[in-house]
Amino acid sequence: xxxxxxxxxxxxxxxxxxxxxxxxxxxxxxxxxxxxxxxxxxxxxxxxxxxxxxxxxxxxxxxxxxxxxxxxxxxxxxxxxxxxxxxxxxxxxxxxxxxxxxxxxxxxxxxxxxxxxxxxxxxxxxxxxxxxxxxxxxxxxxxxxxxxxxxxxxxxxxxxxxxxxxxxxxxxxxxxxxxxxxxxxxxxxxxxxxxxxxxxxxxxxxxxxxxxxxxxxxxxxxxxxxxxxxxxxxxxxxxxxxxxxxxxxxxxxxxxxxxxxxxxxxxxxxxxxxxxxxxxxxxxxxxxxxxxxxxxxxxxxxxxxxxxxxxxxxxxxxxxxxxxxxxxxxxxxxxxxxxxxxxxxxxxxxxxxxxxxxxxxxxxxxxxxxxxxxxxxxxxxxxxxxxxxxxxxxxxxxxxxxxxxxxxxxxxxxxxxxxxxxxxxxxxxxxxxxxxxxxxx
Amino acid sequence: xxxxxxxxxxxxxxxxxxxxxxxxxxxxxxxxxxxxxxxxxxxxxxxxxxxxxxxxxxxxxxxxxxxxxxxxxxxxxxxxxxxxxxxxxxxxxxxxxxxxxxxxxxxxxxxxxxxxxxxxxxxxxxxxxxxxxxxxxxxxxxxxxxxxxxxxxxxxxxxxxxxxxxxx
Numbered sequence: 356x357x358x359x360x361x362x363x364x365x366x367x368x369x370x371x372x373x374x375x376x377x378x379x380x381x382x383x384x385x386x387x388x389x390x391x392x393x394x395x396x397x398x399x400x401x402x403x404x405x406x407x408x409x410x411x412x413x414x415x416x417x418x419x420x421x422x423x424x425x426x427x428x429x430x431x432x433x434x435x436x437x438x439x440x441x442x443x444x445x446x447x448x449x450x451x452x453x454x455x456x457x458x459x460x461x462x463x464x465x466x467x468x469x470x471x472x473x474x475x476x477x478x479x480x481x482x483x484x485x486x487x488x489x490x491x492x493x494x495x496x497x498x499x500x501x502x503x504x505x506x507x508x509x510x511x512x513x514x515x516x517x518x519x520x521x522x523x524x525x526x527x528x529x530x531x532x533x534x535x536x537x538x539x540x541x542x543x544x545x546x547x548x549x550x551x552x553x554x555x556x557x558x559x560x561x562x563x564x565x566x567x568x569x570x571x572x573x574x575x576x577x578x579x580x581x582x583x584x585x586x587x588x589x590x591x592x593x594x595x596x597x598x599x600x601x602x603x604x605x606x607x608x609x610x611x612x613x614x615x616x617x618x619x620x621x622x623x624x625x626x627x628x629x630x631x632x633x634x635x636x637x638x639x640x641x642x643x644x645x646x647x648x649x650x651x652x653x654x655x656x657x658x659x660x661x662x663x664x665x666x667x668x669x670x671x672x673x674x675x676x677x678x679x680x681x682x683x684x685x686x687x688x689x690x691x692x693x694x695x696x697x698x699x700x701x702x703x704x705x706x707x708x709x710x711x712x713x714x715x716x717x718x719x720x721x722x723x724x725x726x727x728x729x730x731x732x733x734x735x736x737x738x739x740x741x742x743x744x745x746x747x748x749x750x751x752x753x754x755x756x757x758x759x760x761x762x763x764x765x766x767x768x769x770x771x772x773x774x775x776x777x778x779x780x781x782x783x784x785x786x787x788x789x790x791x792x793x794x795x796x
Numbered sequence: 797x798x799x800x801x802x803x804x805x806x807x808x809x810x811x812x813x814x815x816x817x818x819x820x821x822x823x824x825x826x827x828x829x830x831x832x833x834x835x836x837x838x839x840x841x842x843x844x845x846x847x848x849x850x851x852x853x854x855x856x857x858x859x860x861x862x863x864x865x866x867x868x869x870x871x872x873x874x875x876x877x878x879x880x881x882x883x884x885x886x887x888x889x890x891x892x893x894x895x896x897x898x899x900x901x902x903x904x905x906x907x908x909x910x911x912x913x914x915x916x917x918x919x920x921x922x923x924x925x926x927x928x929x930x931x932x933x934x935x936x937x938x939x940x941x942x943x944x945x946x947x948x949x950x951x952x953x954x955x956x957x958x959x960x961x962x963x964x
Contacts, residue, residue, distance in 0.1 A: 583864070
């Protein structure tokens with residue numbers, strides 16, 4: 356039983372400069388993570404634009420729970436566990452759609468968008484005490500749902516810190532994302548990229564702010580982009596974005612060292628941006644961008660526009676399940692499926708009021724970075740799988756994370772910062788892991 | 797157009813599709829790339845019946861220059877996701893062909909394709925089968941047929957996948 360893992364023995368698995376292989380391989384630890392991390396944290400459920408109209412619904416995964424996020428007739432957002440309260444059948448098979456409610460395919464118990472049981476067949480055969488309004492017969496609900504500027508989070512813990520406290524300074528990323536929209540609104544669009552890998556979920560997060568791996572893992576795509584002598588004027592469909600994205604991993608050690616890395620006690624981490632070319636550069640200047648920028652100036656004025664567009668932070672991880680890249684209108688959702696199996700969803704957004712061509716760039720970014728055929732992510736995923744295979748060996752027991760250990764600087768709000776080429780983000784993630792895991796519910 | 801000409805066109809298209817599939821199965825990606833017209837595109841949508849590649853993500857949507865980078869990457873000694881190199885067997889069938897419907901397109905051919913994929917070192921459960929409908933829009937040139945568009949609509953285009961490092 357997972358709960359028999361004593362906090363003392365868990366605390367022995369994480370040290371400042373190393374973590375134990377069991378964190379990646381032990382199914383009992385995975386089960387405990389589902390309770391103590393995914394059962395406790397605020398997890399991204401959906402964006403409000405995905406359930407914009409009454410009756411809209413979209414499926415989500417909250418730890419181990421298969422959840423239907425709905426917009427009720429009253430305009431409220433609900434999180435309902437996708438399991439009939441009668442005989443346990445899944446009641447919604449569609450990934451998203453619009454419905455008046457949900458009817459179980461087995462015996463036709465029907466539930467409203469708020470999860471309340473509305474009708475059952477053959478009432479006369481039920482005992483007199485059967486009360487259709489008994490809350491225990493309603494679909495199980497996600498205990499807490501809160502939204503921050505359109506990003507809807509859910510928590511499986513009935514009590515705990517507020518979403519605002521959980522996000523802490525990471526709310527700035529969401530603010531920046533929304534402030535980039537000339538109409539102050541985002542709309543999820545362009546589909547959802549889905550990838551699955553045979554490795555632990557934490558491997559994704561460790562990699563996201565690891566600034567030393569790109570020169571090695573992505574060498575083949577950097578090299579292929581550098582060798583390209585073609586005139587890219589022909590490739591107008593792409594604005595050279597693929598080329599730029601592949602080339603950007605070709606920073607030298609000195610350039611990576613120039614990026615700041617940040618980690619919080621909450622496990623949230625981020626790094627400075629590093630896309631420097633063409634339509635992805637922070638100071639990009641092209642007709643689409645100029646049109647977009649003028650619309651943003653009309654909303655915010657010049658000074659705030661400069662501030663909003665000047666924000667250049669990459670892979671903003673809100674531990675443990677969502678990573679945001681506001682300046683490219685992207686998010687990634689990480690769903691642990693088993694100790695050695697993880698699903699990654701990637702989505703992009705339309706900035707309402709911005710030129711459509713800017714949305715097309717976000718779609719292109721999504722395809723380049725998050726498609727199963729991505730020339731970048733595919734090499735990361737290959738490495739996650741090789742790490743998982745390697746860790747099947749019982750020895751050695753420990754994984755090193757000491758790079759840059761002496762150079763972390765703690766600031767007054769508890770955040771630690773360091774120059775790039777440090778494993779500071781990994782250390783921050785595992786300190787948070789340890790705190791969650793050794794705190795019993 | 798008489799029946800004989802259409803039969804010839806279908807036979808020509810079928811021969812082209814088989815030759816293309818053999819290049820892919822042999823891992824001769826540079827020769828495969830050379831089958832594309834300079835303005836050619838390779839597209840595998842990520843949604844069933846996807847209408848356009850700009851407003852919705854794709855699995856692949858690459859013009860010849862980006863496809864060229866992909867092929868060059870596959871030749872790199874440290875393209876980890878393609879090493880060891882996957883082996884494939886294509887089966888192309890149910891071919892139909894019609895004359896092109898717009899300037900620059902001389903033939904539109906539709907077919908079904910199944911691709912068995914095996915990567916050495918993986919376990920039996922990880923062997924994969926890609927399947928879908930193909931559309932090739934072809935241009936006749938002095939050097940032979942050139943691909944203006946190859947579109948593959950996979951039956952599971954919107955599912956979660958593992959890595960797809962090679963073109964199929």
